[in-house]
Amino acid sequence: MSTPRTVLVIGGGAAGNAVAVLLRRAGVAVDLIEAEDDWNATAGSGITLQGNALRVLRELGVWDRVRESGFAFGSVGITAPDGTVLHEQRDIRTGGGDLPATVGMRRPRLQRVLIDAVRASGATVRLGTRAESLEQDSDGVSVRFSDGTGGRYDLVVAADGLGSATRAAIGITDKPEPTGMAIWRVAVPRPAGVVRTDLAYGGPAYIAGYCPTSDTTLYAYVVEANRDRACLPPASYADEMRRLARAYGGFWPEITAHITDPAEVNYTWFDRMLVEGSWHRGRVVLVGDAAHCCPPTLAQGAALSLEDAWVLAQMLSGAGPWDDALLQAYYERRIARVRPVVEASVQIGQWQLDGVRDADVPGLMARTMTMLRELP
Template structure:
C-alpha cells in the first residue's frame, strides 16, 4: 500500500513526467494536467549530467536516451581564438557506469518521457490546467480550466518556473533575473565538436556548445541581459552572428550556419528558490516550480528529476501521507537544491562582477561532490 491512491500532477515537463512514470508504475492512479496542446517541447538542446542520467535509467528510458543523445566525459576549455587551454575530466556524478554528460535535443527527451508516461499507465490531459484547489485535510478537491473537477490524495505542482500552482498556494516567490541573457541555436554538428567546449571571455561571458546527436548540436552565447522587446525575430541571426564573430575554432563553422531565426532562442537567466517546506497541506511543488537556476552548472533538469525520484520513493514506501513524509522529502531535497541554485547564481555573479575571492574550480568541485551522492 502506498501513501496515496491517486495523484494529480500539474505540468508534464521533465519533473512531472518522471514522477508520473514512477508513481503509475508503483500502482498509483496518476492524472497529468498539461497546459500545452501536446507533448512537443520547444527549445534547443539540453546538457544532462550523470545524476540526471541516473534517474532516467531508473525510469527505464536510458537505452532510448543514450541512443538518441551524445555522451562524453571530458570538458574542453578554449581561448576565444579556439586554442585548446585544458581538457578537464568531467565528474561521473551518476556513478561509474554512466557517462559524465550527455547532450540531447529537448524535443527528443520530451518524446521519450511522454512515451514512458503512457506506457506506465498514467492519464495525460493536454490543454488543461487547474483553476482552484480546496484541501480538506483528507483530500484535495480540484477544479480544472475545462469546467471539470476531481478529488485527489495529493496534488503536485510540476508546472515550471512560473508555476500557477505556486500562486494558488499563495507562495509569494517570483523568478529573479540574474543579469545575463543566453542565445542558443540548434544546428548542424561540425565533425570537430565531440564534447562541450567552453570559452570564458571574448565578446561574451561564455561561448559554448554541446553535441546532441551524430549530426546535431546546440551552441550558445551568454551576454548581459538586454531588454527582451529589443529582439525582433528577423534580427536574431544577425545579432547572434555578430556576437559569435569574436570566436574561432569550431565557431567558424557554427557562425556560418546561424541563419534561421526559428532555430534561435533568446532568454534571460533567472533563479528561484522556495524556502522549505515545498508543500501546503496535500499540495507540493517540485522541479523549477520550487527551485530554478541559471544553467551555469547544467544541473536544472537533474535537480528536477531527483525531486521526482525522491518523492516517488517516499510516497510508494509509506503507508500515510503526513507531515513526517514531507519533512523527510525536504531533508533529502532542500539543502541540495539550494546549494545548486546558489552555486549556479554565484558562477554568473563572478563573471558579472569579477572578484579576487572567486574560486570557480573549487565551487564546481564542491557541487560535483554533493550531486554525486544519491539524494
C-alpha cells in the first residue's frame, strides 16, 4: 500500500476548512493548524452566501445543515433612505436552479458547521498553533511550529487570511490596500417583515442594508467613508453605528433599537488585493483571502474562497505530480474568474466614492453574477 500524500493547511477559516475536508475525502493525510484557540467559533455577525458558495457547501456535504441554520431568499430590495421600496431585483441563481439564490447565515454558525465537517473528516487539528518557519526542497516542506514541534509535508496550503504571514514568508509581497470605505456590522433580532436583503443608498452613509440570517436573527450593516480607527474607541461602536442608522426608515428603527452593546458591533475597512503571476512558491500555495480580497459589494468573498478550495482539491486529487505546472494551472484557472469579481466589487464602491450618479451598477452586477453561474 502506498503512503498517502501529506498536506499542511494553515488557517481554519472557510477556505482552510473546505480544502481540508475535500482532501481528506480524496485520501490525503491532512494536518490543519489554526492560530486562534477557539477556531474563530464566535467571530463575526452575519454572512451572505450566494448560490456559487452554496454549491461548494453542498459538495462538502454540509448543505442540509446550512439550509436548516440560515435563511434562504431570492431577491434584493432597493429602498430610499426613508424605507420606501423603489425596486425589487430577483437574484441570479449562481449555484444552479436546484439551490436558492442566497442564504443569509450567522457567521459563527457557518464556522461551527465547517468545524464539525473537518473533525468528521479525520484531519488532525491543532489550535493555538502557528507555522514559525518553512524550509522547502524539491520533495516537500519542513515546517517548524510555534510549540517547538515540526513536521514534513508534500504540500502546504496557506489559508491564513488577509494578513497572511505565510504569503509574506514565501516572498509574495502583495498586501491588502484600503479602498476608502468602511463598514459597521451588528447581529440583532429579525423584524418579522424582513424576508430578503434591502439596501438603502444615500443618507448619511453610502449604503445601509440588512440580511436575514435565520427565522429570528439578521445582521445589519452601514457603509461609510473609512475613518481613522485610532479615533474610534471600541466603547463608542454602538453609539456610532446607531447614530448613522437612525437616519433610515422602514425596518431600521426596530433594528436600531437593538444596537446597544459595543462589543456586538464590528467596524472594518474595505480592502482590495489580487496576487498576480502565481499563487504559489515551490510547494506552498495560497487560497482564499491570502490570495485575493475585495469589498463585499457583491457578497462574493466567502464564495470565491470556497471555490478556491474546491478547485485546488480537485486538482490535487488526481494521480499526477504535485509540481509547479499543476499549481500554476490552478492559478490560471482561478485568476480568470476571481479578477473580474474583484474589479467589479471595487468599481461599485469607487462609483459611490466618486458620486457617479449614472453608473451602471445593475448592469455590472448582472454581468458578473451571470459569469459566476458557470462551474469554477
